[in-house]
Amino acid sequence: MDRLRHQQSLALLKAAGWGDAARAPLAGDASARRYERLTQDGATAVLMDAPPRTGDDPAEFVAVARHLRGLGLSAPDILAEDLARGFLLLEDLGDALYARELDQGADEIALYTAAVDVLAHLHRAPAPHGLPDLRAADWAMAIAPAFDSYRRHALGEAGDADAVCAALTRALTAHADGPRVMILRDYHAENLLWLPDRAGVAQVGLLDFQLAQMGQRGYDLVSLLQDARRDVPPATEEAVLRHFDPTLAFRAEYAVLGLQRNLRILGIFARLAVEGGKPRYLALIPRVWGHVQRNLTHPALAEVAALLDLPAPTPDILDRIARCRP
Known part of the structure; x- marks a missing residue:
């Protein structure tokens, strides 16, 4: 300061x-x-x-x-x-970040289930007036950094995102464009605190929510379970998904929102590394890429999968990004 x-x-x-x-x-x-x-x-x-x-x-x-x-x-x-x-x-809500508690052996499914119960509680309540409420096309266009930053820094040119955005718009409209709820957007293990002395939904401390907006109820769940910063075991992800919504229809929403969020993060992390002078974000890109690839296997994203043309974050590609200058 x-x-x-x-x-x-x-x-x-x-x-x-x-x-x-x-x-x-x-x-x-x-x-x-x-x-x-x-x-x-x-x-x-x-x-x-x-x-x-x-x-x-x-x-x-x-x-x-x-x-x-x-x-x-x-x-x-x-x-x-x-x-x-x-x-x-x-x-001061303390230092018991989810990420820290989980690294020290806390019950993973219990903590994640508590975080999901907070989302369900939030979704049942009326949202504040005036929050941004984007259309499906707006959500699709938000993946632009995957091309403008990640692909451009990796390959020297951004490519054409228009067809991918159009296909993603169709997938969002078909599978993830229902009634809106308030979403917090960065709902993950480094923005949540475990407060065991409190009761019920108050046991989960909340940080970094000032960019809240209207969105799909699966969005914050994607943020939680497809975490860019830590691996969530498949068994934990499956148990928490079933607790939140056990239907097959929800799996399509989860995959489509997961692809949208992770493509955007892919580009933002590349931008932070090159233009923000924060190269540590490059180490997170392979995990984000893994989320992208897993979401693309869902049938709801077959059209997007056929069109998406981004390089895998091999060591060579990450080294090229690291050597870029803003």
């Missing part, structure tokens, strides 16, 4: 009674947001720093957090805010 933003944040903290707190950085994410844990008199809180004009509006975080808390879900409480400068003081 530069000197000016440090002084601006300190003004908020002093007004909120946290001016004397010790400050330590917390791990960030793919956005421009930064986080610090504050410690004062045995209590802790989290400072979110979302600089203006960087694509993140903290007012959206506040609105979604209050909606989720109103449903009895464990989004962090907003302790203080300076929306104009992009600072929020948040309740």
Whole structure:
């Protein structure tokens, strides 16, 4: 944090009674947001720093957090805010990230089932007014980074995405274009916390939801089970899928949404590596590619599979991407 933003944040903290707190950085994410844990008199809180004009509006975080808390879900409480400068003081939900708990041997199916129960609870509730609600064609066009970034950086040219987007639009319309629910979009093991001292759906802590919008009920399930950052065992995926919706019809929705999401992520990770100066995302691309290939085997995506022309992320291809310059 530069000197000016440090002084601006300190003004908020002093007004909120946290001016004397010790400050330590917390791990960030793919956005421009930064986080610090504050410690004062045995209590802790989290400072979110979302600089203006960087694509993140903290007012959206506040609105979604209050909606989720109103449903009895464990989004962090907003302790203080300076929306104009992009600072929020948040309740500290702790360090028990799903990813960390699972690595330490937590019951995988139990944690994932709890996360799915949160989704079902969220979907039963009316969504806030004014959330973005995209058409099937808009969702299909969102895979453009797979061509504009991944393919272009890998092969030197982006190719033609139009036919693929048209075929994906048809698949989305046929299998994943029903009634909309509120989706959180980045619902995965590094954005969920395990809070066993709470009860019911409140046992799952929620992070990184400010880009919530309207979407298909299977979207966040795809985010959870087709995780770009960790392998979810097939037995866990199958058990949780059955818990969420055991019907064969839902498997088509799951595959179509899974392809859409993972193609988009493929391109975004390549963009982050080259244009964002974050090469660590290249190591995640083979897992994302695996999700793409598995989804393409579903009959609902036969037309897309016949058209999709992207190179596999071999070591040579990843090395070419790594050597690209923005």
